[in-house]
Structure formats: structure tokens, C-alpha cells
Amino acid sequence: MQKDKIENLVWFRNDLRTIDNTVLSEATNKGSKVFGVYCFDPKQFEIDAFGFKKTEKYRAKFLIETVENLKAQLSNHNIDLLVYHEHPEEIIPSICETYDVSNIYLQKEWTQEEIDVENAVKEKINNVSWHHIYNQFLYHPEDINFEIHQTPQVFTVFRKKLEKYITIRHESTIKKQSETNRIENETRIPTLTDLGFEDFETHTNSAFPFKGGETEALQRLEDYFFITKKLGFYKKTRNGLVGKDYSSKFSPWLANGSISARKIYWNVKHFEKEHYNNESTYWLIFELIWRDYFRYISLKHGNSIFKLDGILNKNYEWKTDQKLIDNWINGNTKSDFVNANMIELKETGWMSNRGRQNVASYFAKELQLDWRIGAAYFESLLLDYDVHSNYGNWMYVAGVGNDPRDRKFNAQLQAERYDSKGNYRNLWLQLSLF
Structure with a gap:
């Protein structure tokens, strides 16, 4: 049965907020009815090419909390959020037909998996205008003083080109909709069990004891x-x-x-x-x-950030020794500092920036393992995984990215400097004794 015509659909992905959300701002300022959709895409919970679940329990729980909060915040603006545990290419075309959607507003993405999903949705929808909006930058791509293909290969050059010359845009605002904007919404947010996990409590030693949203x-x-x-x-x-x-x-x-x-x-x-x-x-x-x-x-x-040779096309002799990989994952390497960090990650989904640099360097430079395996493990476990920072940092540390010095971290010296009394190592290594 055809329902009311709702012109504007906001397809939420990694822009799960109401404050300073330019996508939502554009959609709500048009004066037409607007509603949102979020899909817990089953593909994000499958096993990847390296044998890891793409999204493990830590980020899954954080995401559920985030979407619960987004739904509540949108409701305060009289905007409904439809939530599905379905493939977007299956559910969004159906929604567009049901509500006679004219416009889809979404955050502009450019990495391969996101583009593939978008294209799969587009193939099944006709007569809808797509509005892709950059929504995740500090320096908006329309404001920078160089072409994107001229982005410097060294961070310091990039920073110096921007920070004194480019003005940061002010936050965008959204308009509260009238009560008549509400729609019938019987969808529900999936539980951890629905996504294939058992519920769990945050580890008492976690450095990130916060909820999503x-x-x-x-x-x-x-x-x-x-x-x-x-x-x-x-x-x-x-x-x-x-x-x-x-x-x-x-x-x-x-x-x-x-x-x-x-x-x-x-x-x-x-x-x-x-x-x-x-x-x-x-x-x-x-x-x-x-x-x-x-x-x-x-x-x-583009996709060069996912390639073994990285953006530098540098060829090293990489290994894929499963025993070495498992030892790294489980905190059984020769470095107690690496081990403590890896146990923290496994138990909490969190690791400090200092820890990440060390364990990634150890994986790529000491063990000489295919860095993409380490990047995929981080993708699976980390609460704060995002594709750009994760693969950018792993390339950087592995010597195939943006580090002109191709450094290698000495985990022992790093431990002596940043954990001189051993408090951090003692906190996590005791777990490996049980």
C-alpha cells in the first residue's frame, strides 16, 4: 500500500549525528518532508579475505548505542529514523517506492566498498535525485588552495598550505520539522545477538569506558x-x-x-x-x-591505499606466516610492550596511539608480515576504525605510505620511555597468565 509522499530521504552512514551534519541540514532546509534510514549492513559483519570479522563486538555495540541515540535526537526534531538489519541495496529501493522519495541525501564517500554499495542501490532506483555532500572534513574540499590530485606527499607541507590560509567553516544547523513530518515507524534497532554476538560488559581496565552516540x-x-x-x-x-x-x-x-x-x-x-x-x-x-x-x-x-605496495609502489619481501600472526594477535611475541598493547586491544577494542605505532611497526618491520593483515585486524577490533586513518597509518608505518623517513620503532626503547615503571605492561600482561 502506497503511503504519504515523503520527498527527502537521508541515508545515514558514518555521519550519525544531528549537530553540524551538513547532509541533514541540506535535507531539512528544503521545506519538504524528510526522514532517515540506517542499515546495519550484513556485509559489515562477515568474515573478510584475511579471516577476520569485518566488525567485531566492540564496534558493533558502540554502533548500536550510536544509532539508538541518533534515533532519539532525530525524534526531538520530529524526524523518524527507519532502521534495518538488511543490505541497503535491498531495503532502500523498497523505501523509495513506498514513500515516493524524490531526493536521497548522503555523505559523499569514495572508498571502494562504499561506492559498490551505492552503485548497487542506484541500479535499482529510477527517478531519484542523489545529493552527495562532503560532511567529514575539517578543511572542506571546496575551500582548499590546491587540487586534490596535488595533495602533498608529506603531511607537514599539507598542513602549512592550509592552517594559516584556509578558514574553517562554521557548523551547519538543522531545522526542526513540524509534527506532520512524522511517519509510521515500526522498525527496530538490532541487538548484539541479532548481529551474531553475545552481550558483554566493558573491561574494568578499559581506557575507553564510554558509550556510543x-x-x-x-x-x-x-x-x-x-x-x-x-x-x-x-x-x-x-x-x-x-x-x-x-x-x-x-x-x-x-x-x-x-x-x-x-x-x-x-x-x-x-x-x-x-x-x-x-x-x-x-x-x-x-x-x-x-x-x-x-x-x-x-x-x-583511491584503491592504492589497500594495495601491498601502497601509494609509493614500494616492493618489500612480505611474509604471511600464520604462527607469527597469531602470536602478534594473542600477545605472544618477544616484546612485552607489543604483547601488552595487543592484549588490551583484544580485551577492549582500544589501544593508545603510542601503542598502535609500536605494534604496527613490529608487525611490518620486525616480523615483516603483510601489513594489510594487521590493518584488517585493526579494522575488525578497533572501536575507532575508519578506513582513511587506518590504512593511511598502516601504509605510513609499513614504509609504503607518507613517511619520507621510513622509520622503525624500537619497542624496547619505547617501553622504557613511555612505560618506565611497567605499570601499563603489568596491567595487561597479568591477563595472559590466566
């Missing part, structure tokens, strides 16, 4: 910036290993779009105006620029 992200921002003012010490503590406050911990919310880079940027600026600016306040913005950089690198190089 925009509300939780904004609470973290308020606490880290304005209540505890930990932002003012960020540069000094960001290489920490234990506890929730050594770093901002924004990355999981940024990864699925529960909070925008611009929202964080403008709150840093607000903090600087209200309190002070120092190296730490700048350094958080510096990290957001790194995040942008890997997006521009993937825009420039």
Missing part, C-alpha cells in the same frame, strides 16, 4: 574541555597508556560521525577565548589536520 560525545567534549580542562595538558599526556584522560578519546565518535571535526575545532577556539591557548590546545587541532590529511590521501590515491 552524539550525546555521549558532547558530554565527553564538555568534560575534557570545560569541566576538567584536560585539554590544556593534552600535548603532555597524549602519549599516555593508562586511563581515560591521557588523550581526548574523541576518535570513536569521530569515526562513525557522532561528532564532527568542526564541532571539536570550534570548541577548542571557544576554550582558547574563554581560558587560554597553548601548545596543547593547538595540538588537538594538529591531530584533526592529520585526520583530514589521510582523507585527502585516499581521495588522491
